[in-house]
Structures are given as C-alpha cells and as structure tokens.
Amino acid sequence: MASRTHQPLYVLSEDSERTRGRAAQDSNVAAGKAVAEAVRTTLGPRGMDKMLVDSSGTVVITNDGATILEEMDIDHPAAQMMVEVAETQAEAVGDGTTTAAVLVGELLSRAEDLLDDELHPTVVVEGYAEAARLAAEAIDEQVVDGDVDTALLEAVAESSMTGKGTGDVTARDLASLVVQAVDRVATDDGADGDAITVQARSGAASSATELVDGVVFDDELVHDSMPPTAEDASVAVLETKLEVRQGDVDAEYAIGSVDELTAALEAEEAELRGYADTLSAADVDVLVCRKAIDDRVAGHLADAGILAFESVSASDAADVARVTGASRLGTLDGLSADDLGHAETVTVEPAGDDDDDIVSVRGGDDSEAVTLLVRGSTEHVVDELERAVSDAVDVVIAARESGVVPGAGATEIAISTHLRAAAASVEGRAQLAIEAFADAVDALPRTLAENTGADPIDTLVDLRATHDGEGRAGIIAEGRTATVGDPVAAGIVDPAAVKHEAVESATEAATMVLRIDDVISAE
Template sequence: MSMASRMQQPLYILSEDSDRTRGRAAQDSNVAAGKAVAEAVRTTLGPRGMDKMLVDSTGDVVVTNDGATILNEMDIDHPAAQMIVEVAESQEEVVGDGTTTAAVLVGELLARAEDLVDDDIHPTVIVEGYAEAARLANEAIEASVLDENLDDDLLASVAESSMTGKGTGDVAATHLAELVVQAVRAVEDADGEIRDRIHIHPRAGAASSATEVVDGVVVDEEPAHDGMPREVEDATVAILDAKLEVRQGDVDAEYSISSVEGLNAAIEAEDAELRGYAETLSEAGVDVLFCRKKIDDRVEGYLADAGILAFESVGSSDASEVARVTGAKRLGTLDDLEESDLGHVESISIERYGEDELAFIRGGDAAEAVTLFVRGTTEHVVDELERAMNDAVDVVVAALDDGGVVPGAGATEIAIAAHVRDASAGVEGRKQLAIEAFADAVDALPRTLAENTGADPIDTLVDLRALHDREGRAGVIAEGRTAHVGDPLEAGIVDPAAVKREAVESATEATTMILRIDDVISAE
C-alpha cells in the first residue's frame, strides 16, 4: 500500500453514538444557552421585578422572584447553561443574594463577547480583557464602600433593599427588615457563626405583619399526651435517643405462665419498668423530655401524671437544635442520669396554628439563638417570604462580616462601568475592546433595573451617567409605576459590598470558562 493511500484512510476515535460540535458552532451554541438562561431571570431584577411560576412534573407550583430558586427549579440540560446555574448556586452559598445580578451579568458578558468574536478578536484576548476588567471592577467597588458605621438603620436598609420586590410589598419589607436586624443584633455577640444562630420558621395562616422574632427556637412538635402541661416556666430539659417502652431481649424466648398470679406478676413487673422511666425523670427534676423514639402509651400517662411535658419521635435536626439551645446532652439511656446531662430554658410553650401545634422554646442557657417566625396568608406567599427573609439575613450578616456596604439601585454598577471604561483607554492592543465590552455589560444591569420599573432604559442610562459624573453617585429609584434617577443613599437603598464582589468574580469566571470551549463532544 502506498503512502498516499494510507493517508486517505479515515480514522475514527469517537464512537458512532457521539455527537461533536466544533469551532464557532460550539461557541455559538454555548453563548446562546448562556444568554437564554440570563434572559429567563432578567425580568425579576429589581424592586419592580416580576415573578416566575414554576410547575414540576408532579404539578407542584413554586411562585418566586428569587434567581437561585428559579434556576434550581428549571429543568436545564445544556451543559453551558448548567454552568450559569452553578454561578447562581455559588453566589447564594457565599453571600446569599445577588443571584439574578450574577446570572444577568454572565448573559451580558457572553453577548458582548459574541460581538467581539464576530470582529475576529480571539476568545483568549477577550478572556484576558475580562480578567483585567474584573480587577478594575473590584477597585471601583472598594472605592464605593461607605465610610459610615453600620448602625441599625443602615443594616435595615440593606435588608429592605434585598427583600423589596420579592413578594413582601414595600410596607411589609420595611417591617420585616427591622425584624431581621433585631434578630442579627440578638446573636452577633455570641460565640460562633452569626448565621448559624438565626433560624427561620415559616407558617401560613396570617398576614406578614404577624411575623415576629422569637428568643429561642420553634419546632414542629406537639405533646405526646393530652394530659401534659402546655406551658412550662424555668424548664429543665432532657433529650433521649432511646425508646421508652418495655425492653426487649436480644434472643427469642418463650415464657410459660401457669397461673393468674404469675400473669399478674408479669404485668406488674412490666408496669413497674414503665413507671420507673417517669420516676427517674421526675426525681432528676426533668420538666420537659424530647424523645427521639417512640414512647409507650402507658409511659406517656405516667409522665403526664408527673407533670412532665414530653415529645416523642422528635426529628434528629430538631433534637440537635434543642440540645444546642438548652445545653442538654443527647442521652442513649436514662441510667445514671445526672444534673450535668440536663439543659435549661426560660419557658417552653405549646401554641396552636390552624390544625398544627408548635413548641416555642425560649431563652436557652447554652447558646443564644433566635427564630424569625414568618407568617404569610397562603403557602405560596409564606414560601416566598421565607426565601426573602433568608436572603435578608444573609446580606445583613455579609455587610457586618465582609467589608461594609455600597450604594444600591444600580449606582455601584454605574461606578464600575465608568471606572473600567476610563481605565481601558490606557490598555494597548485588542484587549482594550474586551475591557470596554465588560463595562458595557455592567451597564446593562442598571438599564435592566430601569426597564423593569417601566422607565425608558436608554434615557435612564444617559441620565445615570450624567448624574454620576456630577455627583459621584447615581441610581434608579423606583417610584410608583416608573422610576427616576437620584441618590440611592437619600432613598435608603444600599447593598453589601460582598454581594457585588462575588457577582463580578463568579460571573467573570463562568464567562471565561464558556468562552474557552471550542469543542463539545457529547455521548448518547
């Protein structure tokens, strides 16, 4: 066989079932997928953002404005689109808010990159330009951080900015923001992570104005017996990880009882064992028992007679939370029960909400903890309020822990775009165009804010740039069904700097990863 004929033999390295997309076609597919995901959440951005209704295959409905929830609930198959979902998840995990901002920014960066590739600029050049622009963006964020002390009013503004537009209503958002700050302040001096000590317990059946801060924790548990007390003050608490019933042997055995006296003796021995559980707890001074396993009906009666409030089949997470709050140890047996095994709280009360009963555990000894008991008129409303409150707590903690706050309402994005655009003039080569494109992409965020409030996006962007040049600070202030350009600080609109930093960093990383792909090989 000649050399020429050997050269003409086709070489197959992929299976016939594989699908391969290369070069520009692969880039176009990935960019289109990224833009589509961003477009899905774009209209939720800002205080007048719209909600999405997500219905799964079983008919369950989620109505939400939260970017992370929307992207998680969507059934996304495209691998490049999945990367943007991961950006939102990372944003949510690190700072708790700004997921929509990050997703929209990825879409805009990809759209600008697509135009640059059309102009024959290599993706590697774009990647280098975007990396430099991200560094410049962080400089602008640091320069925008407010020097003011983080007092309660400023933190409430941070919380309110996070919640506005997420199903809370403007008036409710103000009230809920104050409760969030109250909860954070209650535990900020305690040892350990602030966020771990703040719990959110949603319950439908009342307006959001009924939301309250509970000094302690709330668990979905009801008394094991109707005769037990429904409120215990200055309570001593025990937590048991074992069943309270007649002990079973390790081997199968049969017992022969030949007389009534023998039967009565067996019953009395069994009864004495069950009564002994209640006596042991009572003698140790236990007022409230949380039992992870089943409690025999007779033991429940004896506990009720002894005035002990008991809960059975308590979930593991609830038991752990009660242990942490009260200082009680989780016990495998009631043998050798000592005072050091027990915990203490100011009060435990049972309160009824609709058909359910909840246990409110207030004022624990071992650890400070608070619960935001969130109310909403329906399950869908209270679910969205829960998401909004979680984000609000996260951003207040982020503001306290991670470097302060910056002006909101798009003002920081305008400052970023201006700084990046100014600095791009000093960059040589084609990378300058990528840096300018980054600034244009960031500009799209305040433009989208304006669009979602009903204002003209182009006119608003021009006005924002002009006011920023004059005053150094300009944002989109929602007003009724439209918006005006003004100082966000005067309107009390601020965001944690950490949210902006994370959005820029995660969006740039995801865009970079997508742009560097020029070959997609997928197996069936």
C-alpha cells in the same frame, strides 16, 4: 511497493454528536443568553414574578433568581453553569443571584460581538479577567465610610426584600426583625448564621411573623392530657427510646401460671413507670426525645405533669440543647440536675393549616440561637416570604463583615466608569474586552430602568452625568416612576460582598464558556 490504504479511525460511538469551533461557541453563548433573559425581568424593586409548574403540577411563584433557575428544567450543559453561578451566589452571600445571572448573559453577548470582530477567545478571557480585577477596585472605592450601624443594616435587609412578596407586612418591619436576630447571635468574632433558623408556617397573616428567642419546631404532645405550656421549665433532651427494653438475643420465656404472667406484666409496667419516675424525681418539666415513647410511658409522664415530644429530628433536638443548655442524654441512668437545660417558656400552639402543632422553646437572655417564625396566609406567600427573610439574614451578616455600597445601580455605574477610564491604559486587544465588560455591567442599571418603566437610554445617560458630577447616582423607584438620585440617602444599599461575588462568579462562568470550542455529547 504496494501503497497503503488508510481506513478511517472511529474514536467516538456512532450515537455521539460533536460540535466544534465557532458553532460550539455560538451554541453555548446562545444558551447562556437565553437563561439570562429568563430572569432579567425579575431584577430590581419593580421586578416581576415567575410562575413555575413542574410535571406533577406543583406551582412555585417567585422572583428569586436562584429559585427560578433551580426549578427550571435546564438540559444544556452551558446553561447549567448559569444555575451553578446562581447557587454559588446564594450560598456565599444570599443575594444578587439575578444580578449574577444577567451579568453572565451580558458578558457572553458582548463576547459574541468581539468574536465576530475576529478577536481570539483567549484575548477576550484575559481582558475579562483584568476587567474583573478593576471592577473589584471600583467596588472597594464605593464602600460607604463609617460604621455599619443598625440603620444601615436595616436598609440592607430592606433593599434585599423590596420587590419580593411579603404579604401584609412591610419589608421595613421584616428588616427590623432580621437585624434583631443577627444582633442577638453576634459576638466579637462575628455573627453565626447557623444560629438563626427561619421557620415558615402558613395559616396566619404575614404580620404575625415574629422573632423567637429560642427554637421552633413541628411536633405534638405525646399525650392529650399534657399541659400546653410550661413556665420556668427544666428541659431534658434524650437520644434513646422509652419503651420496654429488648434483649440482643432472641429468647422465649415459659410462663406456667397466672401469677407468673401477672408478675411479668407488673415488671414491664414498673419499668415503664420507672422512666417517668426518674424524670419526675429530677424535676424535669419538658422532655424532648429523639426516639419513640411508649403510650404507657406517655400516660405516666402526663400524670406527672411533664410535657413530652417524641421522634424529634436530630437538628431540632440539637437546637433545643443549644438554646436551653441541656445535655443530649443516651440514657436516663444517673440523671442529675446538671444534665438539664432551662427554658423560660415552652408552648404548644396550633399551626393553622399544618397537621403538627408549633412548639416554641424560648430560652431567654442566655439563648444561643434564635428563630424567625415566618407566617403567611397561603403556602405560596409563606414560601416566598421564607426565601426573602433567609436572603435578608445572609446579606445582613455579609454587610457586617464587608461593609455596604450604594445600591439601585449606582455601584454598577461606578464600575463601568472605572473600567472605561482604565481601559485606555491597557495595551493590545484586551482593551476591547475591558470596554465590552463595561458595556455588560451597564446592562444592569439599564435593566433596572426598564423594569421600573423608565426609558433605559435616557436613564443611563442621567446616571452617568450625575455620577460624573455629584458622585453617587442610582435609580430611585417612587411609586410608578423612577428618578436618579443618591441611593444611600434613600436607604438603598447592598453588601459589598454581594457585588464582589456577582462579578467574580459571573466572570468565571462567562470565561469558562468562552474557552469551550468542542462539544461532544453521547446518547
């Protein structure tokens, strides 16, 4: 019987590349560690900024972890997971993005050592999962007793913004505005973050940042002779254009005399004037129109003393309606007082460097939305300030719901101590993974110490000793030095939700990377 000759079977295309086993794991771990190193120096109140320049020359200066990773041109698929971790952290709780990214890198680094010791990746994954559960227990044990009052919320907001560029305004002053904004929209069911808008405008000092009981948007009056301010104003929000109505069918009209032409023009003018007359008869003081307004209509509105804005975005129009209580009208037919909203003041002010003016619609005590109008002298300053304030809003809302825990590395020390104590009762090799997880968490306070200029080893020893003896132990940055003390007494606190999310998302990302033993890439 003739023997068979087995020909090789090619499943992948010739341009595909395949990396297997330990080589694949090493590549993914190296990518994760590299991303973590890119943001490590931004961690903490003494963290440094990064300047990111894209191919078009656009410059972003920030120390926000999510922004840095988003702006970086990352191609490696495993490293992309780090970006997703930061994005998830930012969307969920608004802060802790750098913490999560650094923790992923450390978990991968410790796992690499375990793999070198011939632990199977599945054992490491199981150990990390158990460690994450134990870490959640430790975080819950660190929640500060008592009500989360205004002072604690302001401390949370200030801790979130400390170390970020805030121009000539202090993080404490901004924290007060942020807490006022959250309190303004809070109900028994909680605070609605969607009811708080952060608007950033350059052209003024950062100290000009203010809380507006209402909505702020960019626009200009449709006619120069309209007054820039309206007090105790009735507001109409219109979803249709104010122009000569067009038929649905193309048609031509034959005009045989001057009188017929005059009559046609007068009818057109009467229609346009009728819009203004209808609004004026309803005592409308301010018109916010989603569509275009004909120049002739704008002139009639100006004659009637009505402030009007055209081509307003859907979101801005919705905010105006929510603030003032106005109905969003599809037509002016049957317009009545019940369709109108009310604003204490509507003002139009120059924005400084921006082309459009700043329109402020202040609804007063009945307003269901507020705006934090962030100002800054330059685009770079105002962009970073906007990110800081937006994050602060999110963490204050998170703190109201989850409570607060000590910051400055104290909670991380508590987590690592709890993990080491619990690891002794875990059977099998998973114990080694739990201890490695504790070492990874220790890297966070060690990094904080490095970024404040303190000796990381000595500081970590002091933190552990103080935690075992007095309880809370965090790194308190004072000027150019750092001491170990009680972060709660120093007003350094974080939402418990931020710590929970950082541990959970970092663990998920690290274990996902460790499970990969085959990378197939196609050109």
